[in-house]
Amino acid sequence: MKSIKVGLLGIGTVGSGTFNVLKRNQEEIARRAGRGIEITMVADLNTERATELTNGQVKVVNDANLVVDSPDIDIVIELIGGYGLAKDLVLKAIANGKHVVTANKALIATHGNEIFKAAQEKGVMVAFEAAVAGGIPIIKALREGLTANRIQWIAGIINGTTNFILSEMRDKGLDFDVVLKEAQRLGYAEADPTFDIEGVDAAHKLTIMASIAFGIPVQFDKAHVEGITKLQATDIRYAEQLGYRIKLLGITRQTAKGIELRVHPTLIPSGRLIANVEGAMNAVMVRGDAVGETLYYGKGAGSEPTASAVIADLVDITRLATADPEHRVPYLAFQPHAMADTPVLPIQDVTTSYYLRMHVADKPGVLADVTRILADSSISIDAMLQKEPSEGETQTDIIMLTHQTLERNIEAAIAKIEALPTVMGSVMKIRLEELS
Ligand code: NDP
Ligand code: HSE
Numbered sequence: 001m002k003s004i005k006v007g008l009l010g011i012g013t014v015g016s017g018t019f020n021v022l023k024r025n026q027e028e029i030a031r032r033a034g035r036g037i038e039i040t041m042v043a044d045l046n047t048e049r050a051t052e053l054t055n056g057q058v059k060v061v062n063d064a065n066l067v068v069d070s071p072d073i074d075i076v077i078e079l080i081g082g083y084g085l086a087k088d089l090v091l092k093a094i095a096n097g098k099h100v101v102t103a104n105k106a107l108i109a110t111h112g113n114e115i116f117k118a119a120q121e122k123g124v125m126v127a128f129e130a131a132v133a134g135g136i137p138i139i140k141a142l143r144e145g146l147t148a149n150r151i152q153w154i155a156g157i158i159n160g161t162t163n164f165i166l167s168e169m170r171d172k173g174l175d176f177d178v179v180l181k182e183a184q185r186l187g188y189a190e191a192d193p194t195f196d197i198e199g200v201d202a203a204h205k206l207t208i209m210a211s212i213a214f215g216i217p218v219q220f221d222k223a224h225v226e227g228i229t230k231l232q233a234t235d236i237r238y239a240e241q242l243g244y245r246i247k248l249l250g251i252t253r254q255t256a257k258g259i260e261l262r263v264h265p266t267l268i269p270s271g272r273l274i275a276n277v278e279g280a281m282n283a284v285m286v287r288g289d290a291v292g293e294t295l296y297y298g299k300g301a302g303s304e305p306t307a308s309a310v311i312a313d314l315v316d317i318t319r320l321a322t323a324d325p326e327h328r329v330p331y332l333a334f335q336p337h338a339m340a341d342t343p344v345l346p347i348q349d350v351t352t353s354y355y356l357r358m359h360v361a362d363k364p365g366v367l368a369d370v371t372r373i374l375a376d377s378s379i380s381i382d383a384m385l386q387k388e389p390s391e392g393e394t395q396t397d398i399i400m401l402t403h404q405t406l407e408r409n410i411e412a413a414i415a416k417i418e419a420l421p422t423v424m425g426s427v428m429k430i431r432l433e434e435l436s
Helices: 013-024 028-031 046-051 064-068 083-096 105-122 140-144 158-172 175-185 202-216 232-241 304-320 366-376 407-419
Strands: 006-007 037-043 059-061 075-078 099-102 151-159 246-253 259-269 279-286 291-297 351-361 379-386 395-402 423-434
Touching: 006 013, 006 064, 006 279, 006 304, 006 366, 013 028, 013 037, 028 059, 028 158, 028 304, 037 304, 037 351, 046 059, 046 158, 046 304, 059 064, 059 158, 064 083, 075 083, 075 202, 075 304, 083 105, 099 304, 105 202, 105 246, 140 151, 140 202, 140 279, 140 291, 151 202, 158 246, 202 246, 202 259, 232 246, 232 291, 232 351, 232 423, 351 407, 366 379, 366 407, 395 423, 407 423
Parallel strands: 006 037, 006 075, 037 059, 075 099, 259 423
Antiparallel strands: 151 246, 151 279, 246 259, 279 291, 351 395, 351 423, 379 395
16 A cells, blocks of 8 residues: 655654654554555755755755645644744645644644644644653543543643753752753753743643543643742752652642643652652653543653654554544544533632741741631641751741642732741742642
8 A cells, every 4th residue: 555645844853753763663663554654755944954864865845835735745744843833834734634743732732722623624633642741642541541531630740851950950969050951952842941941831731631631622821830940949858858859740630610720840749659750751640530540651752752652643643544534533532512611720719738938037926926827717737847047047947738728828828927027038839739
């Protein structure tokens, strides 16, 4: 049978991995797909490098429109990134009746609804396994493997760059900037690394998983996003003393009122498997009502791990090339007419536990004032640590772990605590999840 012809847009980190793995494993992949899969056209701004990377074996152009307009191409892989040109190219490829594979979580999380609608109308596939957690097949697990379940919550370490930074800072005492540069050199970081460190990349991925888990349209604009830039080494140390690790976690949970959708640094009990996910590795925990808790672990970034997911999508599309569009696995797992309008909750309506660190005057009565404010707000304390002030010091740190409470309650209590004359500066608040 004739091989499937693929056009590649962007042969950078993921594009070159995709080309190499497809070439290296072509026979095995063809046996699985039922047909050969061949990249026959590549678009990249740097045509010289693209020709070198493809050993002069494919047609290289510098205008990506030539690929999406080519009648010889069956599937377009978008690996340019961003949501300007990438969006135009993906929509044009769909309009031209081509299936699309992309690793572009920013594009899917912000323009997914429009893209899926266009693809549905044209009867083509848009596949994006590589967009979430790189090489981990989490989209397939959520959309197909766990399809019997009501998903209750998902909690994931879904940004390799920030996990790498937190691990290296803790283990090797390296500076933030040094580790970030290393993550960029290793190809983990986004073109704009603020997307990584400010939590935006993780929120893109979480938005996509929430849609698939709960059958809601993609709504990145409703996500609560906090990165790791405000974290201090001192909080990492205190958390360890209390038996917790701090991770940048993406959490989405179905509640009676709506859906939580939030990314922020989070304390996790250090005995949990997910707390021990280090370096650029990713892990996603999913709790379903039938299956209970499941954990997916692997490389969330990098050239060939991400290529692994891109090629899995190519194989899926190749297998479905002759199938009736009505009987394909839906883009967001739920049939388009069966999408729900469950609201995504604002962060003030989220219930969780908290780590609080406050810098206080070392005077009698300070602790009583703080605990009274918390008690008046019906917030109970789970654990407490008070640092002995060093010789000659008149101020010290108090660290508290609270039981679960509403975000709006803790915010109100923090405002009162910060107003106490004995409390210096602002209170550091980090959310805590037992994940049980
Ligand atoms: P790179 O920057 O390494 O690669 C992008 C490539 O696209 C570059 O070769 C670039 O060329 C080329 N390009 C830029 N503009 C154009 C254009 N107008 N026409 C044709 N080619 C163009 O990015 P990555 O491979 O890291 O990422 C690609 C996508 O995959 C992104 O959406 C990213 O978020 C996603 N992703 C990345 C992962 C990773 O580990 N890196 C993991 C999972 C997803 P030039 O260099 O000359 O500008
Ligand atoms: N910048 C991303 C990360 C790449 O660090 O996880 C993978 O999506």
